[in-house]
Amino acid sequence: MTTQNINGNKPMIYIFITSDYKDSELVAHIGYGIEEEGIPFKTFVQEKNNSQELAYNAAQNSSLGIGLGVTSEDQVVLQMAKLSKENPVFNKTLNSNEQAKKMGSNAARMVKGLPFKSFKSEE
Amino acid sequence: MTTQNINGNKPMIYIFITSDYKDSELVAHIGYGIEEEGIPFKTFVQEKNNSQELAYNAAQNSSLGIGLGVTSEDQVVLQMAKLSKENPVFNKTLNSNEQAKKMGSNAARMVKGLPFKSFKSEE
């Protein structure tokens, strides 16, 4: 696994995705949720893998220790660097762009130490 | 550089030392300072290097992101994972075991978010 710490030490959330999600709206909306909360992030295309692995690797590489993994069937995992691979923070199949945006918000809120957005009330 | 994360994800401060410091009282006292503050730590013997490199590597490997490096002439560096190698938190030549203990305390206090102990008033 390569360390893609191109931006030096600037603190960022990392999103690792498989190539089929390269231009997906879903991933873009995860990014929007993080952007609205004011935390920097970067998306990387990785070799085929399950989202749990992707999220875990993203979290290890992220200087903030927060990572997301997205792969087939809109399965998204939110992970923190110190948790075990099998027990991530969130493991969810996303149903909409709004949900993706909330997932992004929650990733950023982990960094900010704020309560998560609930997935219950949908627009 | 090998990842000696033997203890899984248990959060610890890492102390990287060169072999000449293997049983040194100085290093033991750094450990005593950390132990008094109630933070776990582990010491690893590394290949010959300057303390800035040792501390930097220790910090990257430490799950708490805090590392110390000790090498020849009692030169000790306290480092944090996100800082650049050239700008560690502390870079000090230690004069006594008491100073080593304070350095350890300060490493632990970085984790706990508490003010550092001053090196001015010596016992």
Next chain:
Amino acid sequence: MEIIVGVDIGNATTEVAIGKIEAEQEFNFIAEGEHQTTGLKGTEENIKGIMNALQQAVQEADLKLEDLDLIRLNEATPVIGDVAMETITETIITESTMIGHNPSTPGGVGLGVGKTVMITELDSCSAGEEVIVVIPAEIDFAIAAENINEGLARGIEVNGAIVQKDDAVLIANRIDKQMPIVDEVKFIDKVPLDRKAAVEVASSGGTIQELTNPYGIATVFDLDADETKHIVPVARSLIGNHSAVVIRTPQGDIEEKRIPAGKIIAFGESGKEKIAVDQGAEEIMKSIEKVQPLKDVKGESGTNVSGMLERVRSKMKQVTGQNLSDIKIKDILAVDTFVPQEVKGGLAGEHSLENAVGLAAMVETSQLPMQQIADALVQELPEVEIEIAGVEANMAISGALTTPGTDKPIVILDMGGGSTDAAVLTQEGNIHTAHLSGAGNMVSMIIETELGLEDFDLAERIKKTPLAKVESMFNIRHEDGTVHFYDEPLAPQLFSKVVSLDEGELVPIPTDHSMKRIRQVRRDAKKDVFVRNAVRALKRTIPTGNIRDIGFVVMVGGSALDFEIPELISNELSNYGVVAGRGNIRGMMGPRNAVATGLVLSYLNNPRWN
């Protein structure tokens, strides 16, 4: 007689003490027992709890139930207390004149003024017009930003935006001009259009300065002196906000109105007083004082308060079988508190802390229902002599005096769940008692209300244990600032939460309140109830009414176990030169077992030798 047992049936807990007469003049306490009181105190259901507590005690003493010689029951005069909460104010925004919900991620910075225009209507604006765009959820933020840029390019002075979704930063990052943007405005359709509006967002970490100043709003809307007077409540309500919107709707207003909450009538020896609950706790207590000593209290039907007053009466009827008309309410404690409520007419789900009154009431009776319990016990334990012993207050004093360092003149403060009971033993050896409403249950009710918990058990937990904040997956920070690290990661759902520490277990508190706020609410609730009642109790039991005329105050009962309450009370009483502290019955039991211990000791003062 050799094995003497004292049994104290409390409202919440049944306690037992076993003493053994080793030889003439030689006596030892050999065991204790404790169990939750089963059923209402004073009813036959109590037997179960008594038997449980006895079993515990005999086991500890390595005895059997048959070995007991005498069981003495407290001559308990039932005291039943209850609490109710009444909200007495509401906040109403009229004509959608302001938005003050303070979203966590507004966009841009500064003060922007213009006419409110739906973003879809931006086309119809001309160059030079000053506008505030309104952006509903249907409009994608990227499209919205494009539209704003097009408008700016055409020369329209877009000076700010009001957005329905959480999109302010996204929009701010994509437009060509810096402007303040307030988002998460739930009811965007209620934003008045074609009106002058001001949007303000403070710089990072700061508070808005213009819209909280009546003259700032006057400048923006060119108001005259009278219109400026009218706008004061709006400005004041926004103090402390990081962002806000004010819209020029001349009749628009934010008002705090009193909610009629019925009256209570306090009957005293000398007359009666009628007081509206919405006048607040201070007025209620003043009225009560005027007619002391209280003979009864009635409420206006249909209110929470009257419902509660009738509830205590029914519970007592259950215990004693008396007519409801013969059951009198002898004490009231009212406490001013706050309850978070949604603001009426708000555009974004704004909340406000409304005034509320917490009321505790108490009934007592001189009836003695203990005989039926004694009879039932005789059935259970035919080989043991059962008797109803002395007055509860005397037993409490006797037990409390086994606390090292105590002496008369002394006041025992028994702080339970439903009532606070006090007994004084004067220098001359006289005993006076008083029962007051307001105790552990009221404290928990206030905590539950002020934090908007809707969970009494959680409130009890918050009351009893210190707080901590989960800072990372491996550490918590206690309310005293110290940090505790765990070897294993904590459950993800605990992350960032304020938790209650329950014997090493972390119980998350499901609100957005900061740890500092929860701590403040917890301590204030304890002060408002128990420090208040400690002083009231002392003034009522001490014959001179002067607290300086006693030397010692001993706190017993479940609420005396609290880690903060005894200190809060001793702090208050330090002004009066009294020694005050948590009891330590027999130098080892802490604040528990006072009455049970007293029951055994009082036999020894008057033994019947076989």
Next chain:
Amino acid sequence: MEIIVGVDIGNATTEVAIGKIEAEQEFNFIAEGEHQTTGLKGTEENIKGIMNALQQAVQEADLKLEDLDLIRLNEATPVIGDVAMETITETIITESTMIGHNPSTPGGVGLGVGKTVMITELDSCSAGEEVIVVIPAEIDFAIAAENINEGLARGIEVNGAIVQKDDAVLIANRIDKQMPIVDEVKFIDKVPLDRKAAVEVASSGGTIQELTNPYGIATVFDLDADETKHIVPVARSLIGNHSAVVIRTPQGDIEEKRIPAGKIIAFGESGKEKIAVDQGAEEIMKSIEKVQPLKDVKGESGTNVSGMLERVRSKMKQVTGQNLSDIKIKDILAVDTFVPQEVKGGLAGEHSLENAVGLAAMVETSQLPMQQIADALVQELPEVEIEIAGVEANMAISGALTTPGTDKPIVILDMGGGSTDAAVLTQEGNIHTAHLSGAGNMVSMIIETELGLEDFDLAERIKKTPLAKVESMFNIRHEDGTVHFYDEPLAPQLFSKVVSLDEGELVPIPTDHSMKRIRQVRRDAKKDVFVRNAVRALKRTIPTGNIRDIGFVVMVGGSALDFEIPELISNELSNYGVVAGRGNIRGMMGPRNAVATGLVLSYLNNPRWN
């Protein structure tokens, strides 16, 4: 006359406003200028600051100094204010009877009781003896642990330890029995040996429960009722501690004593009042009230307070040349505050918050030293007409009324650095003024004292800007809870510090106080001085003394720029139905330039056409 200039020389700031008469009835303000006042207000040194401010203004107006037609100076009546702090209590521990410094890393947990024994003397103890070992710095912690284990193995009941170095956890981790250990006891040699002692350490995040309870100490030391009375101050002083030690020294005590701080004598029309400063601010203000209106105030020589009272007199003499005996102190503001001090007789450098009194005093004079300044200005600008225009209060009112939304009856509150000046314009058009001591400098002095800063500039900075805590190398958390991330890492010395946000710069505050505490101190200081003085000022200027008789309060001056002070005052005044807020001179200058603006406007009301 075409270009009219108003020049206002304040104690701290000199302000300038330039107006241009375009045509008959047509007039515009065209520029402003501002500079720090050079020298004491009313002396010739002021010229420098005036010229600087004028330069700024003419540059903004695209003019030259020669283009100016008329300069109007304020008819300033000098007001000089100063502040002083007096500590009035001290805390003394006698006979080394307790240790309460609450170290951050004690060891073990629980309550341990025993006789104090130097660890080197442990050998001479016998099996079954209950001891508390005392461990000085010379003993290495590993050796100490060994010795304790040896003692335990021999059957000695070692129940706790008192340690000089920060070694409690290290020792606790190496001994065979869990026991409470208190460390960082600096003066270990003062620990009384061969005495019964109790050591208590609470569980993680909790507070000690036994040694804060007089009956708990009574249990441990088997005290009688009188001895328990005596121990109450010790128990109280330990409330909130995580650990503590109490040693049985029968005469030992912790006492808070008053420190004599001299008297002040207040002379009024009707008589005089003598009051001891150590009585506290409330008593001082009561005494002052009795002799209102004040004619003069004198202090007992040798105290901080009297030194300050004479200082204001000398400063005024510098300005006006009057005899000291003709210079009278016309107002005093006393504020109760706290100063952290080391406890006398403490064993571990314990600190305690002692009571202190902050005192502000003010002198004013009816002398008008402005003529010499006018003359000097004529020298500098021979082509410009210079005149001393109207009374300062009138100019302030005139300027303040350019704030949108204002009307008479109105009070102007000019909140500066050394004094708070008020002027009322009644409905009938009458003007009344008052000068009060206590303003921005007093707020900063209180902040400096309560936080133990010994740095007035830092206190000023803390006063003026919101706080943040550096949470990591890349982010800070603002006092409002919001988080700000940086691209580049912050300097390591900022880590974990509370910082003051000064225009994007993070200035570390070199104390151990929490952000919450610093914020509380900041806001309380502002309330104690300015909310207090706002009410005093209104009551003194409004003819009826009833605040409800005016409609508008406008706050101007440097302290009105403060991000919190106007809100704190408007909150207080909301009870009186007044419109209160920060001024906005000419709808654009904020709270600045009121007098300068008024000077120009007053010419227009009475122009002299060339």
